[in-house]
Amino acid sequence: MTPRKTRIVVGVTGATGxxxxxxxxxxxxxxxxxxxxxxxxxxxxxMKYETDIPAEHVRKLATYTYALKDLTAPPSSGSFLRDGMIIKGRKLVLVVRETPLSAIHLENMSAVQRAGATIFPPVPAFYTIPKTIEDVIEQSVGRMLDSLGIHVDGFERGEDMRKD
Incomplete structure (x- = not known):
């Protein structure tokens, strides 16, 4: 039996980022x-407002793309095995970006965290002394992937920062 590839569902909302x-x-x-x-x-x-990257290019980065209202899309089924996102105990990482956070935001984030989700605000790690916005993006995305158990190089972690 051939092992299945790692499978991640990426849901993108209208929040900035x-x-x-x-x-x-x-x-x-x-x-x-x-x-x-x-x-x-x-x-x-x-995405159109924040970047000059066409939506079609972004769609091609994904293995599969689904229409928002496609109830027949495989990820909408609880039997669809995935290694990250929500449904039946799968990992869920919420990348929350809004500021300031209201009490309702915090209460909702607390509730989903208690249910097992990871709340991941993409806060820059200034100790890495980022020089470009790309440095900040690399570090945030690398840490997001770490939280799903997918480890990549290309960004500094705390253990890389010793200054003896």
Missing amino acids: AVLAIRLLEILRSLDVETHLIFSKWALAT
Whole structure:
């Protein structure tokens, strides 16, 4: 029996930070991870506003792409095995970007964390002394992947920072 490739569902909403989703897809593609991409309509609008990368290019970074309202899409089924996202105890990493956070945001994040999700605000690690926005993106996306058990090189971790 052939083992299944690592499979990640990437859901992209209209919150700012489209570059994080794009870079995540680029890295997962380079690692030969099977990706299933779902955009909200506002994600496409935000991506168009924040980047000059066409939506079709981003779709091609994913192994599979589904329409938001496609209820027959494999990721909508609880029997669809994946290594990250929500449904029946699978890993879920929420990349929350809104600021300031209201009490409702915090209560909702607390509830999903208690249910097993990882809350991941893409806060820059300034101790790495990032020189470009790409450095910040690499570090954030690398840490997101770490939380799913997918380890990549190309960004500094705390153990790399010793200054004796």
